[in-house]
Amino acid sequence: MSFKGRRVKNKPKNSEQGLAYLLLSPVLILVGGLILVPVLGTFITSFFRNVTFMPPAKFIGIRNYARIIKDPQFWQSLRFTVAFSAVAVALESILGMFYALVINEKFKFRGIMRAIVLIPWAIPTIVSARIWQLMYNYSYGLLNYVLVHFHLCTHPINWLGSPVSAFFSIVTADVWKTAPFMAILFLAGLQAIPQSLYEAARVDGASISQQFWRITLPLLKPIIVIALIFRTIDSLRIFDLIYVLTGGGPGGSTSSVSMYGFKSYILGDFGYGSTVSVITFLLIFVFTVIYLKVGNFSGGLKENER
Amino acid sequence: MKKLKRLGKIITILVMIAMVSAVFVGCKSQTLSTTPSQEQQSQPAPKNVSIVFAVGGAPSEIDYWHKVIDEFEAKNPNITVNLLKQPMDSGTRMQTLVTPLSGHESTPDVFLMDVAWVGQFAASGWLAPLNGYVSQDNYDTSVFFKKVIDLADSYKGDLIALPVYIDAGLLYYRTDLLKKYDFSAPPKTWEDLVKIAEKVQAGERKNNPKFWGFVWQGKQYEGLVCDFLEFIASNGGNILNKDGQPVLNSANNIQALTFMADLIHKYKISPPSTYTEMTEEPVRMTFQKGNAMFERNWPYAWGLHNSDDSQVKGKTGIAPLPHFLEHQSAATLGGWHIGINTYSKNKEAAWKFVKFVESYDVQKGFAMNLGWNPGRQDVYKDSEVLKKAPYLEKLREVFVNAIPRPSVPYYTKMSEAIQKYVNAAIAGRMDPKTALDKAQQEVEQIIKQYGS
Structure with missing residues (x-):
């Protein structure tokens, strides 16, 4: 020009x-x-001592941050949140991929099957958390009923009673609910892959597993990265499920970062609560950057362009 | 392939939005501490005012509140009361109030508060002082329990709330099973309780594998602190001493907490689900289904245990909670208090409603219909009430001596620390001494942080 x-x-x-x-x-x-405005407001509030019963709000620099770093309960919550996210997201992805591959195939009742797979995702978390709570119930729960009734166990199991079993009980409830979400995203990705690639691969004699590893997975990569980002962000903010199932127990072992921040807000300590929010933001930011880098996201797109 | 590039951009933006929304939780606007103005006080209630009254509880209680409101509206045709229904759970009830109040909302105009939060609400300046109304109407506050008014409803010399009903922890027991296993009276000491519970449980288990000796509140939540306070106070311990210093890791407290854990792990008369599921309602339902010998609960359970669909109707007795040898029985003071939102635009109408709720007839109605223990002392002498609930006279003594939880604005934080460590101890994850040492340390930190 x-x-x-x-x-x-x-x-x-x-x-x-x-x-x-x-x-x-x-x-x-x-x-x-x-x-x-609210985001900046949160950043600014995190530098204040802003407690409803200790007026007026006072600028205290980074003392809220210094306090949070020294608080073992925060580290406990952080460890739980990261461990939960890692395990839950991994299981959800694998299960979601499995769902997606199944409902992508042509078979009788596929439409019904697709709808059924999506049901857990359509149920509000608080409702599904209550359902799981009833199933985990020690005396009247379905799980213990089945175990004891069919003599698989002599005594009922206290599902939410130890840190490890509470952890996996929460993970199970979360996977049940969100694997369908992964499945929807993966399904959308699968359907964008041209059938001709598979036809060509079949002509060349590629096995099903070769087709999956060489065609499906690489072409799904951008979608996988996005799905992982969404789910990781979501699970790093886990709250409602824990709130209903364990209340953070036993002994504070399943308290998440969101729960930790929430308790500050309930106390009326908005400064400290904001600090927790900012740290959650940073945590999510770090994870997202890692995903984008590891997923070679922009690079992948450029390759596609060529 | 430009499309893909654009898709990439869109995705990046979406991701950014999702990330940013994570911070949304923290977007509470800064609360400026304006002193509540009292200028609207003297206005007479204008025509057709409507006020919002926030209250939660069991469905039967909500139904009854509707009746109370209908009566009030019939007597005050120019005031409409809208009932804002809150959940049953006390913690959730608090949150649904903290949010509007910290945002200086004018509604709900009037609400019920658990005794445990009154301190925080008052210190935050959310409760309209009632002194003006009291002197304006020559309102007699001596009809209420003096200790409750002094300890729970006053803040810095102001009256900021009034007790609607009083709660204290009680022991419920099965009168039929007591007789069946040849015991003459409910237990006086915790040792007795264990003895009776072990025997009855062993006997009843033959037919009912779900039977437990003693059910109480042990989940990590506020109710656990109430139970914990009863155990330690019935062993001569407390959370704070008279000077407001934490004394959580005293030898008496450690002994009491050890006993709490032993109920589950050593004597095995309390279910393992105590520390994961047991809040008031699961405890009540276990007992009401006939699956427990003893139950620690609030007085509200009495009415429900004796309702028509209850399996323990007419087989339930109540007694003061047991104590450790050489100590006194102790009950945690609970109960709900009514207060007026300081930002309300219709305080005059709200006060009228408060007065109505505290009137003799309404308070008597609570006792007669809901089995609540009125905040007014004079109702306890009413012959009709005593006929319907003869135990009230005995309970009055329990209430007069009930011990309050620490009344400090940062109580919820303190409670949270206690809940966590006590729960860890009864779950068998921490030995009681370590748990209380840690709780002591954390509470000291909290006082340093918020106690200035």
Whole structure:
């Protein structure tokens, strides 16, 4: 493009640009007001001692952050949250992939099957958490009933009673609920893969597993990375499931970072609660960056472009 | 392949939004501490005011509140009371109030508070002082339990709430089983309780494998602190001493906590689910289904145990909680208090409603219909009430001597630390001494942080 040409084009473009900004402004204001302002507010509040019963709010620098680093309960919550996310997301991905591969195949009643797979995802977490709570119930729960009734166990099991079994009980409930979410995303990805690739592979004599590892997985990679990011972000904020199932027990071993922050808000300590929120944000940020780097996300797209 | 690139961008934006939304939890606006203005006080209630009254509880209780509101509206045709239904769970009830109040919302205008939060609400300046109304109407506050008014409903010399009903921990027992196994009276000491429970449990298990000797509240939640306080206080211990210093790891407390853990692990008369599931309702239902000999619960369970669909109807007795040898029985003071939102625009109407709820007839109605223990002392002498609930006279003594939980604004934080370690100890994950040493340390930290 020549220098001259550009200049000529510039003039009408300016007014057009102005109009564009004008038309965009409601969205910008909305986004700014609804997201940017509260987010900045949280960052700012995290540097204050802002407790409802200790007025007035006072600037205290990074003392909230110093306090959080020294609090063993915070580290306990962080360890639990990260461990939970790692285990739950891994299981959800594997199970979700399995679901997706099954419901991607053509078979009778496929539509019904797809709908059934999605049901757990459609149930609000708080409701499914209550259902799981009833199933885990020591005296009247379904699980213990089956175990004892069919003589698989002599005594009922206290599912939420030890840190390890409580951990896996929560993971199970979470996997049951969110594996379908992974399945939807993977299914969308699977359907975008051209059938011709598989036909060509079959002609070349590739086995089913070769087709999966060489065609399906690489082409699904961008979707997998996105799904992992969404699920990881979500599970790092786990709250409702734990709130219903264990309340953070036994002995605080299943308290998550969100739960930890929530308790500060309940106390009326908004400064410290904000600090927890900021740290949650940073945690999620780190994980997202790692996923994007490891997933070689932008690189993958460029390759596709070629 | 430009499409893919754009897709990438969109995805990046989506991811950013999802990340940012994580911070949303923290977007509470800074609360500025304005002193509550009292200027609207003197206005007479204008025509057709509507106030919002927040209350939670069991379905039967909510139904009854609707009746109370209907009566009030009939007597005050210019005031409409909208009932904001809260959940049953006390912690959730608190959250549904903390959120609007910390945002300086004008509703709910009037609400019930658990005695445990009154300190935090008052210190945050959320409760309208009632002194003005009391003197304006010449309202007699001496009808209430003096200790409750002094310890729970006053803050820095102001009256900020009134007791609607009083709770204290009680021992429920099966009168029929007591007789069946040849015991003459409910246990006076914890040692007796273990003895009776072991024998009855062994006998009943033959027909009912789900039978337990003693059920109580042990899940990691506020109720655990109430039970814990009863165990330690009935062994001469406490959470804070008279000077407000924490004394959690005293020898008496360690002994009491050891006993709590032993109920589950050594005597095996309390189910392992005590420390994972047992809140008030699961405890009540276990007993009500006929699956327990003893139950620690609040007075509300009495009415339900004697309802028509209960399997222990007419077979239930109540007694003060047992104590350790050489010590006194202790009950945690619970109960719900009514207060007025300091940001309410209709405080005058709200006060009228408060007065109505505290009136003799309504308080008597609570005792007659819900089995609640009125905040007003004079109702305890009512012959009709005593006829329906003869135990009330005995309970009055328990209430007069009930021990309050520490009334400090940071109580919820303190309670959280105690819950965590006591729960760990009764779950068998920590020995009682270590647990209480750690709880002591954490509570000291909390006082250092918030006690200034």
